[in-house]
Amino acid sequence: xxxxxxxxxxxxxxxxxxxxxxxxxxxxxxxxxxxxxxxxxxxxxxxxxxxxxxxxxxxxxxxxxxxxxxxxxxxxxxxxxxxxxxxxxxxxxxxxxxxxxxxxxxxxxxxxxxxxxxxxxxxxxxxxxxxxxxxxxxxxxxxxxxxxxxxxxxxxxxxxxxxxxxxxxxxxxxxxxxxxxxxxxxxxxxxxxxxxxxxxxxxxxxxxxxxxxxxxxxxxxxxxxxxxxxxxxxxxxxxxxxxxxxxxxxxxxxxxxxxxxxxxxxxxxxxxxxxxxxxxxxxxxxxxxxxxxxxxxxxxxxxxxxxxxxxxxxxxxxxxxxxxxxxxxxxxxxxxxxxxxxxxxxxxxxxxxxxxxxxxxxxxxxxxxxxxxxxxxxxxxxxxxxxxxxxxxxxxxxxxxxxxxxxxxxxxxxxxxxxxx
Amino acid sequence: xxxxxxxxxxxxxxxxxxxxxxxxxxxxxxxxxxxxxxxxxxxxxxxxxxxxxxxxxxxxxxxxxxxxxxxxxxxxxxxxxxxxxxxxxxxxxxxxxxxxxxxxxxxxxxxxxxxxxxxxxxxxxxxxxxxxxxxxxxxxxxxxxxxxxxxxxxxxxxxxxxxxxxxxxxxxxxxxxxxxxxxxxxxxxxxxxxxxxxxxxxxxxxxxxxxxxxxxxxxxxxxxxxxxxxxxxxxxxxxxxxxxxxxxxxxxxxxxxxxxxxxxxxxxxxxxxxxxxxxxxxxxxxxxxxxxxxxxxxxxxxxxxxxxxxxxxxxxxxxxxxxxxxxxxxxxxxxxxxxxxxxxxxxxxxxxxxxxxxxxxxxxxxxxxxxxxxxxxxxxxxxxxxxxxxxxxxxxxxxxxxxxxxxxxxxxxxxxxxxxx
Numbered sequence: 048x049x050x051x052x053x054x055x056x057x058x059x060x061x062x063x064x065x066x067x068x069x070x071x072x073x074x075x076x077x078x079x080x081x082x083x084x085x086x087x088x089x090x091x092x093x094x095x096x097x098x099x100x101x102x103x104x105x106x107x108x109x110x111x112x113x114x115x116x117x118x119x120x121x122x123x124x125x126x127x128x129x130x131x132x133x134x135x136x137x138x139x140x141x142x143x144x145x146x147x148x149x150x151x152x153x154x155x156x157x158x159x160x161x162x163x164x165x166x167x168x169x170x171x172x173x174x175x176x177x178x179x180x181x182x183x184x185x186x187x188x189x190x191x192x193x194x195x196x197x198x199x200x201x202x203x204x205x206x207x208x209x210x211x212x213x214x215x216x217x218x219x220x221x222x223x224x225x226x227x228x229x230x231x232x233x234x235x236x237x238x239x240x241x242x243x244x245x246x247x248x249x250x251x252x253x254x255x256x257x258x259x260x261x262x263x264x265x266x267x268x269x270x271x272x273x274x275x276x277x278x279x280x281x282x283x284x285x286x287x288x289x290x291x292x293x294x295x296x297x298x299x300x301x302x303x304x305x306x307x308x309x310x311x312x313x314x315x316x317x318x319x320x321x322x323x324x325x326x327x328x329x330x331x332x333x334x335x336x337x338x339x340x341x342x343x344x345x346x347x348x349x350x351x352x353x354x355x356x357x358x359x360x361x362x363x364x365x366x367x368x369x370x371x372x373x374x375x376x377x378x379x380x381x382x383x384x385x386x387x388x389x390x391x392x393x394x395x396x397x398x399x400x401x402x403x404x405x406x407x408x409x410x411x412x413x414x415x416x417x418x419x420x421x422x423x424x425x426x427x428x429x430x431x432x433x434x435x436x437x438x439x440x441x442x443x444x445x446x447x448x449x450x451x452x453x454x455x456x457x458x459x460x461x462x463x464x465x466x467x468x
Numbered sequence: 469x470x471x472x473x474x475x476x477x478x479x480x481x482x483x484x485x486x487x488x489x490x491x492x493x494x495x496x497x498x499x500x501x502x503x504x505x506x507x508x509x510x511x512x513x514x515x516x517x518x519x520x521x522x523x524x525x526x527x528x529x530x531x532x533x534x535x536x537x538x539x540x541x542x543x544x545x546x547x548x549x550x551x552x553x554x555x556x557x558x559x560x561x562x563x564x565x566x567x568x569x570x571x572x573x574x575x576x577x578x579x580x581x582x583x584x585x586x587x588x589x590x591x592x593x594x595x596x597x598x599x600x601x602x603x604x605x606x607x608x609x610x611x612x613x614x615x616x617x618x619x620x621x622x623x624x625x626x627x628x629x630x631x632x633x634x635x636x637x638x639x640x641x642x643x644x645x646x647x648x649x650x651x652x653x654x655x656x657x658x659x660x661x662x663x664x665x666x667x668x669x670x671x672x673x674x675x676x677x678x679x680x681x682x683x684x685x686x687x688x689x690x691x692x693x694x695x696x697x698x699x700x701x702x703x704x705x706x707x708x709x710x711x712x713x714x715x716x717x718x719x720x721x722x723x724x725x726x727x728x729x730x731x732x733x734x735x736x737x738x739x740x741x742x743x744x745x746x747x748x749x750x751x752x753x754x755x756x757x758x759x760x761x762x763x764x765x766x767x768x769x770x771x772x773x774x775x776x777x778x779x780x781x782x783x784x785x786x787x788x789x790x791x792x793x794x795x796x797x798x799x800x801x802x803x804x805x806x807x808x809x810x811x812x813x814x815x816x817x818x819x820x821x822x823x824x825x826x827x828x829x830x831x832x833x834x835x836x837x838x839x840x841x842x843x844x845x846x847x848x849x850x851x852x853x854x855x856x857x858x859x860x861x862x863x864x865x866x867x868x869x870x871x872x873x874x875x876x877x878x879x880x881x882x883x884x885x886x887x888x889x
Contacts, residue, residue: 084554085556094540097515097542101545104548105552108551111554112557113554113556113557115545115548116562117545119538119540121522121538123522124521124525124538127526127529128529130526130529131529132529132533132534133532133534135534136529139508139534139535141535141537143568143569143577144565146568146571147564147567147569147571148564150563150564150567151564
């Protein structure tokens with residue numbers, strides 16, 4: 048599952064006129080957030096997403112929001128920092144803003160993030176400055192992130208077709224065509240194109256729930272991924288639970304934290320991953336594209352990490368803290384879903400993680416357990432702790448997945464990219 | 469002096485290419501804020517002001533800012549609230565955001581607000597909802613406002629030519645021409661058109677300083693305004709000091725809190741205003757234009773208030789709290805300045821208050837005293853306290869201003885709109 052991005056940083060006029068934009072906004076509020084009348088909403092959005100932010104604002108007020116506040120970010124202002132700021136800037140962040148957001152969440156506000164960015168924004172910048180800025184922001188954002196990760200509140204991520212993102216995904220199209228093609232792909236994969244999107248999500252959530260229940264019955268001890276460049280055992284946390292689709296936050300509200308979503312996922316044991324794994328898709332991380340990732344784990348920790356492109360950023364990322372070298376999530380995704388079938392490399396986690404099975408380095412979700420445990424208990428059961436949570440794709444039709452029980456007995460789980468049963 | 473607006477809530481492409489936009493941004497950072505290397509900057513801006521916000525961000529980083537954060541507001545989202553939100557929304561605000569901003573200020577951040585709005589945005593909305601929303605916001609904003617009003621930090625307001633504002637000021641011009649004419653007026657009145665704007669502001673600040681010194685030597689007990697519909701005695705606070713132009717904040721930084729500024733101002737005694745006064749220009753207040761204001765004071769408090777247009781909003785405004793019916797500022801402005809000479813009714817306090825002498829209802833500036841006093845001492849000396857601070861114009865070439873000493877002896881201060889000496 049993709050985590051709410053920390054707020055760091057205006058779509059085409061035609062796109063703003065598309066009636067599907069309103070349907071996406073309604074889906075975000077009703078299915079994504081499940082917004083409750085009387086609830087406040089805190090939204091983050093790139094300035095380019097202003098038309099979608101306004102539609103969501105309207106839908107949220109119609110659904111009974113008391114107040115909708117959007118914190119906009121601006122990528123060009125972010126770049127100006129890299130171009131002109133003094134060195135000490137890159138260890139600075141805005142704890143006052145993130146603590147403010149955390150206070151809103153503690154006060155009952157829901158959280159919506161509009162997702163869409165230039166995937167190469169920072170690719171020309173000094174990787175150590177990028178890493179320092181990300182680290183400073185991760186630390187400052189922590190109070191807000193904890194409330195999101197631990198599902199204290201209902202939250203969701205929804206996409207919009209950022210022009211630079213569209214150009215990266217459809218480099219051969221004109222800028223306007225690229226944006227239109229990305230919107231078309233967004234509407235198809237979020238089921239906004241269905242005759243009744245909200246009903247389509249009810250069906251979809253029921254299917255994910257059935258798969259989650261099946262895996263919870265099987266109670267595997269570990270998963271074994273085997274394919275080209277991959278031979279990886281991922282031990283699962285003691286008392287882990289599989290989740291997928293709609294879930295209930297601790298404030299009692301049901302929502303879909305990611306739109307779209309196609310995965311079922313759980314918490315690995317942070318010291319029980321062993322072997323080598325090759326990414327099956329490039330990873331777009333904080334403005335840099337990392338390609339050809341190959342990693343070796345020993346007793347849960349990365350001991351070797353290579354990439355054919357973006358290796359410096361990969362190394363900076365896994366050096367954030369001790370937990371950045373260990374797993375916080377493992378997710379299974381079949382190939383027969385709208386995102387995977389589109390064949391599009393979206394260069395964006397919210398989509399690409401739903402095209403293939405994946406793992407995430409860093410922070411684990413405490414909700415992926417059979418019960419509510421204390422922090423101490425979670426750690427004892429194997430939940431990883433880190434400032435980061437970065438998903439990357441390791442599944443494909445060529446990668447087989449087996450479940451292993453405590454004795455090592457093997458049950459086929461995925462073959463040819465599909466569920467075995 | 470205009471107060472930093474509470475953040476409530478993008479200019480034409482041509483305007484973004486005007487090199488004067490960069491000069492305005494440089495002026496805002498160097499003369500407005502006097503930004504100190506290593507200082508953080510928190511900016512608020514309407515989304516329409518994105519091009520100016522980016523220029524200011526660049527100039528701030530070049531001047532050594534550690535981090536620049538812009539909180540954008542969106543008028544259309546504000547309108548959506550009035551159109552669709554449930555009734556209880558209008559008693560809600562975002563204390564989490566304003567307390568966050570206050571924390572940034574306490575941590576040393578400077579504050580810049582880009583000013584420019586649709587002066588009639590809320591004129592079609594229920595005045596009682598407007599008043600409730602403003603009141604809720606004023607209460608929530610208070611922790612941040614106190615730090616600004618009491619000059620704990622360096623802060624400034626700078627204008628930009630919002631399209632709806634330009635249309636209201638130049639209703640007979642095409643929308644594009646109106647924006648261009650407003651920008652031209654902004655560049656002329658902010659002295660950005662001077663060969664060296666920063667040097668021009670040094671000269672201007674020296675002149676305001678000389679006027680401030682003269683008034684402080686004269687130590688008047690009260691001012692007497694006489695003109696059409698006006699016969700008003702404004703008693704001054706015990707130990708009041710006149711201020712104007714650049715000032716030193718408590719963090720030691722010199723800046724110009726308003727760009728433009730043409731006034732010298734001080735703190736009246738809250739219970740010593742007596743008589744009637746007629747506004748000489750319309751007042752644009754929180755999206756409503758209030759025209760033809762006529763008010764009668766007894767022992768400092770408004771006992772009668774009329775307006776030929778917007779009376780309901782005026783009444784709501786002065787009913788905010790007890791201090792909203794009493795004066796917190798009196799300012800003297802000669803007619804021979806670029807704003808007054810332009811003959812333009814800007815429908816915006818930042819400009820219009822600098823075209824004419826004015827008074828403000830509500831909160832007083834504690835800095836307008838000969839010494840630093842405790843809150844208790846300030847109140848004893850006559851400083852007013854309120855959630856609001858609303859400037860309105862009472863001066864014109866037809867309004868004479870005299871200074872009165874304790875014995876009632878009269879010294880002419882302004883005649884025909886100009887200083888007597």
